[in-house]
Amino acid sequence: MQPLSIKDIRSSFINATRSETAKLTPPRNLETLDWDHLDFLGWRDEKMPLRGYLVVPTAQGLSGMLLRAPDSGARKNRSVLCELCRDVFSKEDVLLWVARRSGRSGRDGNTVGTLICADFICSSNVRREPPAGEIHPDPAVVVRRQVDELRERSERFLSRVRQR
Numbered sequence: 001m002q003p004l005s006i007k008d009i010r011s012s013f014i015n016a017t018r019s020e021t022a023k024l025t026p027p028r029n030l031e032t033l034d035w036d037h038l039d040f041l042g043w044r045d046e047k048m049p050l051r052g053y054l055v056v057p058t059a060q061g062l063s064g065m066l067l068r069a070p071d072s073g074a075r076k077n078r079s080v081l082c083e084l085c086r087d088v089f090s091k092e093d094v095l096l097w098v099a100r101r102s103g104r105s106g107r108d109g110n111t112v113g114t115l116i117c118a119d120f121i122c123s124s125n126v127r128r129e130p131p132a133g134e135i136h137p138d139p140a141v142v143v144r145r146q147v148d149e150l151r152e153r154s155e156r157f158l159s160r161v162r163q164r
């Protein structure tokens, strides 16, 4: 994806108030991120660990979502798969992240939840090549497919949050 500035990020949110986006803690390594290997920008708020952010580039522009992990969300949970990368090998935690819907629906209290890697490491998960062999004669093809699927699923989640 294209590199983003903190200004791009703050103005991208579709389901957050102005004060929520003003208060967000930017990702620590924003200046040095390897943007070429990211399909979205996702991070947890260092100061508010139950809050996460997912900024997805789409053909229509950038869309950011503010997410919350339930209070019990710190519980370790590797018995479930991340709905975005569906990586079966990752040992990292997966949390149920909940997004307020955009617009009126969100103001009325409607939310959408999905399971996502606790630290939003999906882009690196899908780029891990499977061992070459009879099942996957060309690992690069597998990676390309996984990247495409991650992008599709992220956009689908975004459209659920945006739905009125």
Ligand SMILES: [Zn+2]
Pocket (backbone or CB within 6 Å): 082, 083, 084, 085, 086, 087, 116, 117, 120, 121, 122, 125
């Ligand atoms: Zn994931």
